[in-house]
Amino acid sequence: AFLSKALGILSESQLNAKGRRTLDNKLLTMALFSSLTPVIIAVICICLAVLWNHRSKARGEKRVGSRPWVDEDLQDKTELLGNENAGDFLEELEEQHIPYxxxxxxEDEMIRRVNEFYQLMNARRSVRFFSEEMVPREVIDSVIRTAGTAPSGAHTEPxxxxVLQDPETKHQIRAIIEEEEEINYKKRMGNKWVSDIKKLRTNWIKDYMDTAPYLILVFKQIYGILPAGKKTHYYNEISVSISCGILLAALQVIL
Incomplete structure (x- = not known):
């Protein structure tokens, strides 16, 4: 009994000693952490400052190297012409220059002409129903030549x-456009946009693309190809949009 009691006292003493050591370790850890807290905060602040400085420099370089005259979709790092080649190109343009x-x-004639043009343009309508009646191909070619007179960035004409006339090719183009338009209506445009055009009774079905005798596809050239390399097409999307506007105006003349 005495031995058992002695062992019990010894075990209790060992447990108390172990508990004290654990408590001492915790206190030591807390003290160490408390002493290192300012250091850790300082290191974090330095890291944040370095990251912020690096980010600011990157933004500055982007602003310095940015080219706002180039559309955002120009991501091919277009190679600009060297000074020598650019000089030759400009001299060639000078030789082709036609005085304006x-x-x-x-004043009376100006007023008459501008009013006539307004009346002509005011009669324009956005329609989705087209006649099957053929028109001379020469008319279509002249309309496109007129669209080609549009202004463009650095006169690049991008x-x-x-022109498509083959029924099978037109139908294939229709299928491609309808597939994309269905995605537009169901996912990209959003409920508000779809709701706003609901009164126009439009959807992704483009049956008139099979009906119209011609389809005119318009492509923008992001860059041009010259013997010396690629040539930047400045404001290519805006330039093409202006050209399309003139195309519509020219079509209104024959409608």
Whole structure:
């Protein structure tokens, strides 16, 4: 009994000693952490400052190297012409330069002409129903030539017009466009956009693309190809949009 009691006292003493050691370790850890807290905070602040400085420099370099005259979709790092090649190219343009000698009109004639043009454009409508009646191909070619007179960044004329007349090819184009338009209506456009155009009774079905005798496809050229390399097409999307506007105006003349 005495031995058992002695062992019990010894075990209790060992447990108390172990508990004290654990408590001492915890207190030591807390003290160490408390002493290191300012150091850790300082290190974090330094890291944040370095990251912020690096980010600011990156933004500055982006602003310095940015080219706002180039559309955002120009991601191919277009190679600009060297000074020597650029000089030759500019000299060639000088040789092709045609002086601008516009006609002069009286005030009455200016008013008459501008009013006639307004009446013509005011009769334009956005329609989705087209006649099957053929028109001379020469008319379509002239309309496209008119669209090609549009202004463009650095006179790069970054557009390509493709005329389709083959029924099978037109139908294939229709299928491609309808597939994309269905995604637009169901996912990309959003409920508000779809709701706003609901009164126009439009959808992704484009049956008129099979009906119209011609389809005019308009492509924008992001860059041009010259013997010396790629040539930047400045404001290519805006330039093509202006050209399409003139195309619609020219079509209104024959409708």
């Amino acid at each position: 000698l516009p006609p002069r009109y009286s 557009w390509t017009f493709v």
